Amino acid sequence: MILIENEQIDHTGQDNLVMSVNQVRAFGADADDCPTIYSRNGLQGRKSIISNGIEIPFIFDRNLILMEGAKQSEKDLQTLPIIVVTSGTEWNPE
Numbered sequence: 001m002i003l004i005e006n007e008q009i010d011h012t013g014q015d016n017l018v019m020s021v022n023q024v025r026a027f028g029a030d031a032d033d034c035p036t037i038y039s040r041n042g043l044q045g046r047k048s049i050i051s052n053g054i055e056i057p058f059i060f061d062r063n064l065i066l067m068e069g070a071k072q073s074e075k076d077l078q079t080l081p082i083i084v085v086t087s088g089t090e091w092n093p094e
Helices: 021-026 073-079
Strands: 001-002 030-034 048-051 056-057 059-060 064-068 083-085
Touching: 021 030, 048 073
Parallel strands: 001 083
Antiparallel strands: 030 048, 048 056, 059 064
């Protein structure tokens, strides 16, 4: 899948990416960045985003929550589902 995120860092050449889960939450997606080895409010952490009914998993690596990423090919851009996870407007948390 291809994620569309406004104001994101260019992660070209990296295997993983870091994103602001609070920016995703502000857009209305269900972002749970609690690792599955812990619980929150009595529920096991899910470490994923759910947006438009699609669950997007995070990776828990050395106490960091990351997301697997790769540069898309032209074929990927034509065939993979595209999911918008942040607003297209400027994000200005206060």
